[in-house]
Amino acid sequence: MTPTARLSAAIELLDTILSGVNAERALTNWARGNRYAGSKDRRAIRDYVFDAVRCLRSYAWLGGAGEATPTGRQVIIGALRASGVDLDTLFTGERFSPEPLTDAERDGVTLDAAGRGVRLDTPDWLLPKFDAALGADADAILAIGRERSPVFLRVNRRKATLGHAIEMLAEDNIAAQPHALSDCALIVTEGARMVARAQAYLTGAVEVQDAxxxxxxxxxxxxxxxxxxxxxxxxxxxxxxxxxxxxxxxxxxxxxxxxxxxxxxxxxxxxxxxxxxxxxxxxxxxxxxxxxxxxxxxxxxxxxxxxxxxxxxxxxxxxxxxxxxxxxxxxxxxxxxxxxxxxxxxxxxxxxxxxxxxxxxxxxxxxxxxxxxxxxxxxxxxxxxxxxxxxx
Ligand SMILES: C[S@@+](CC[C@H](N)C(=O)[O-])C[C@H]1O[C@@H](n2cnc3c(N)ncnc32)[C@H](O)[C@@H]1O
Structure with a gap:
């Protein structure tokens, strides 16, 4: 698939998800109905979709939807605008690409006038709950929630030491290092997508578990x-x-x-x-x-x-x-x-x-x-x- 065809697929998927369908189910159904999409395409589309769901309010705003329920197209326009990409090079209307931008869509929206809940991608009614629990750290923590989570592994001390597990993972081109939250935790820094096929995982030396x-x-x-x-x-x-x-x-x-x-x-x-x-x-x-x-x-x-x-x-x-x-x-x-x-x-x-x-x-x-x-x-x-x- 071309990069712009992937964008079109993400727009279609976001429309499905915004209509209330579970994101995982929507992605699985989409993959079944579009068998020509290879694993790299599916991964790229999945990343677009999950990044967009994580940052739904701010991307909708940047895509011109304001506080209204957005379309998938608005969310993807907002996502690309947030990353500083030249939208006209992607929204070309060529085969499988999204339609060219309208003048209204090209109008550069910023987050300057957006409220805190939009900027932090959080429902407004939950902000006081986060503030009460997290105090001065609330905004920093909500900002972390807009980012992708790392993959963590738990080293099974019955089968391996931390050092041994790191070496085993390296043999399968997976880089991991200890994490301060637990003496058994490794954070995967490279090759996270290969963990399920790695010997360290298949032999029970590591298990996937958040730190x-x-x-x-x-x-x-x-x-x-x-x-x-x-x-x-x-x-x-x-x-x-x-x-x-x-x-x-x-x-x-x-x-x-x-x-x-x-x-x-x-x-x-x-x-x-x-x-x-x-x-x-x-x-x-x-x-x-x-x-x-x-x-x-x-x-x-x-x-x-x-x-x-x-x-x-x-x-x-x-x-x-x-x-x-x-x-x-x-x-x-x-x-x-x-x-x-x-x-x-x-x-x-x-x-x-x-x-x-x-x-x-x-x-x-x-x-x-x-x-x-x-x-x-x-x-x-x-x-x-x-x-x-x-x-x-
Ligand atoms: C947070 S998840 C558990 C995750 C799991 N402990 C882990 O580490 O993978 C909560 C689980 O509680 C179960 N659950 C919900 N209501 C329950 C109840 N009344 N009694 C026992 N389990 C319940 C759900 O089916 C769900 O699997």
Whole structure:
């Protein structure tokens, strides 16, 4: 595909996404219907689309849509204008290229008159929540959310040292270096797209996991011999990190067991055992219960940018109610002297500190041992982790 044909494809895809279709699904359907597109084309189009969704408000503004719902064409015009490209060289109207610019589209819009939410690509109603949680760092953190996230790996200490993992990755032309957020974390600096085919990955020496996600596991008091329950296990990212960290018996549970289908192959690659269980099969008590609860995801919106535009006040309330309900469900299963680890990938107080205040008021047998908010300023996704000890 020519560069301008890729632009036309991105415009078409953004129109589909702006009509409410999930971005991943739209990209998959598009690839199925356009088999002539090679892997480089698909990657370039994917980058256009995700960059545009991340910066939707500012690109829409720069594309001339103002505060109105934009078209895909306006968003791509805004994206190219933001990067300083000469638009007339791309919007030529030649075969497969977007139509030439109209006079109105050529009118150079800037962000000078745009509000803070437009400039920071954030819904206005969420700005006070970010300000309350992040204070003076709010704008810098929201600006990071406009950028692509790096790929991180967790070195599986059962299979490799950090140095050995770096060497193995280098043999497959992947460059990686240690990251300060976790002593097992590597940030991939070159060749990220080849990780899934690399020997280091296929042999379980490394697993893909955000460095912030690794740091929250490091904040938990994991010790050999513990019975550990990962109550909201999903694909098992945290469960795997727990099982690789110490000789613990990890049980994974999720309200939707189909979400756990990758856990067995991932655990086998990592050389660890994780038992999956339905609610009725759970033990009465565990030494450590991890609740990586469903949340707004506001700490990881640069990775999943559509979510920031989809969140509504009503949905946020539903999520906080569900978080409280999950905490209530698991509290009775924490052994006396044991720990409940509450985790979100949200930056909002209402899902983090306020959730903990409410929980401790309802369950006075628990005391807060530590709590930490990791923000994207530390170089990875934002997470909150709170260690609650059952001292009852
Ligand atoms: C943030 S995701 C978990 C991510 C996972 N821990 C990881 O590290 O890969 C939250 C998970 O909670 C599950 N969930 C939602 N409501 C639940 C409930 N009431 N009880 C248990 N799990 C629930 C969802 O299906 C989802 O997989």
């Amino acid at each position: 912030g996600s690794q740091a929250v596991i490091n904040a938990l008091p994991v010790q050999d011999g513990q019975r550990v329950l990962d109550y909201c296990a999903g694909g098992g990212g945290k469960a795997l990190a727990l099982a690789c960290k110490a000789d613990v018996a990890v049980t994974a549970h999720d309200i939707d067991p189909t979400r756990m289908q990758d856990i067995a192959p991932r655990a086998s690659r990592a050389g660890v055992t994780i038992t999956t269980a339905r609610a009725a099969q759970l033990e009465d008590s565990y030494d450590l219960i991890v609740a990586d609860v469903p949340c707004s995801g506001s700490g990881s919106w640069s990775r999943a940018p559509q979510a920031k535009w989809a969140l509504t006040p009503e949905r946020l309330t539903e999520l906080t109610e569900l978080q409280a309900q999950i905490l209530n469900e698991i509290a009775p299963r924490v052994a006396k002297g044991g720990v409940l680890g509450y985790i979100t990938c949200s930056l909002f107080d209402v899902e983090n500190s306020e959730q903990i205040t409410g929980f401790v008021a309802r369950h006075p047998a628990f005391t807060v041992e530590t709590s930490r908010l990791i923000t994207p300023i530390e170089g990875a996704d934002g997470f909150f982790v709170c260690v609650l000890r059952h001292t009852g």
